[in-house]
Amino acid sequence: MVAKLGWGIAGCGWVARDFVGPAIQASANGALVALYDPDARSLHWAKQLFGTSCHDQLDAFLATPGLGAVYVAAPNHAHRTLVEAAAAARLPVLCEKPMATRMEDAEAMVAACRAAGVRYATGFDQRFHAAHRALAALVAEGRLGTVTAIRIVYACWLPANWASDNWRIDPRRAGGGALIDLAPHGLDLASFLLGEKLLDVAAMGQARVHHYAVEDGALLMARSASGALVQLHVAYNCPETLPRRRLEVVGTAGQAVATDTMGQTPGGTLELIDAATGVPQRIKVPGAERSPFLNQVEAFADAVIGAGAFPFPPERDLEIMRLVLKAQAMVGPAEVEHAA
DSSP: OOOOEEEEEEOOSHHIIIIIHHHHHHOSSEEEEEEEOSOHHHHHHHHHHHOOEEESSHHHHHTOTTOOEEEEOSOGGGHHHHHHHHHHTTOOEEEESSSOSSHHHHHHHHHHHHHHTOOEEEEOGGGGOHHHHHHHHHHHTTTTOSEEEEEEEEEOBOOTTSSTTOGGGOHHHHSSSHHHHHHHHHHHHHHHHHTSOEEEEEEEEEOOSSOSSSOSEEEEEEEETTSOEEEEEEESBSOTTSOOEEEEEEESSEEEEEESOSSSSSOOEEEEEETTTOOEEEOOOTTTTSOHHHHHHHHHHHHHHTSSOOOOOHHHHHHHHHHHHHHHHHSOGGGGSOOO
């Protein structure tokens, strides 16, 4: 019989309800045993979906019998409090990106878990998308030759009234707008695909469409340790009927193009264009039907119960956090004034 990890979810918004909860329930080595949210309405809807132990008090949630790990899916500003509380209860933590809104909070989260002797990881689910794993293998095998550039478009439509409490456009709780929400995935994914660190980043932002207090779009540039360039366009101002999720990895021997793979769902397509002929070839992706969240929670659970290794240390996540916050600082107030 396969050992199972008892999961609790702290924060019952749409990511927890639509992706994390179903992934845990579908996992071979995990079970959802508890939910926590101080908001009664969010907790109610999660209870209807998952039918498990529900708490509006953090202490009671952390004391749930059978709880073995916590997935933090609360607004960004609450991450440190929840991670430190879980660590104090000797519970491993998988925390949504971005790690926090301040570097000192992210560092404190990792330190708390290390001091408690429990595992910490950040929920960069794009590392676990089957198409991205297949693409990383192409790069590692040298199928693209020397990689010169990665180009990513990761955009969506997020008006101010997207949710009754749209905390993602609240600078205090989110720490920024489209950049801090979406760019962590792109930067982490570029580093994962290249198998090396990103050393520097630059950014420009805009507030061109939506009238809220954070940027609704941004462009980032980064450079890897070996000199590959990364270009990342993130946005809350792209209609969802338009092409808005594209990943290109360009090399001297070929170019890989992943379409509609960025995001929370499985699927999309992966093509390899040969540099000698210019002919595209569809790449078969093993496990294409599996949710990246499912792959992620199973990998983390395996690491916790001793059935496997989790290949992404928290120090790597801190490196990505530093780049994200450096880029966010470049998107100053002048850059998010609305166009006349």
